[in-house]
Amino acid sequence: MNKMDKKDYILSKFPKNDEGRFKKIKTTLIFSNNEEKVDKLFNSFPIIEVSEYRNNCRGKYMTLKNGEELLWLIPGENNRGYKCSKAYIDEDIDIYIFNNVTRYNCMFCTRDSVTVF
DSSP: OOOHHHHHHHHHHHHHSTTTTOOOOEEEEEOOOOOOHHHHHHHOOOOOOGEEEETTTTEEEEETTTSEEEEEOOOOOTTTTOSSSSEEEEETHHHHHHHIHHHHHHTOOOOOGEEOO
16 A cells, blocks of 8 residues: 555545534544654644643653643554544554554544644
8 A cells, every 4th residue: 555545545534524523632642653753743833832841751742832732652552542633643554553543542533633644
């Protein structure tokens, strides 16, 4: 599966409209095995919008001044309990992990709230 097909495949698994989705969940999950891509994504937010940033052995976490929380998760079976209403999904994610774990983490997401990077 080439990258464009994979991106379209990932986005096709999310509903187009906003019906019945939870907007109160302020958590944005980032699914990637590539720390460099995650760093680039975290650095894309202006420093003036960031109220807290943590980088430790468990991963990266950022809180924005609007209350949104961004959390980096390495895609895997151990991440089943997390839920979000917005997600950044690495286009290099394993399709098995995407179908069996990540999609359920993103159960409150729509196509508009998912970015494949």
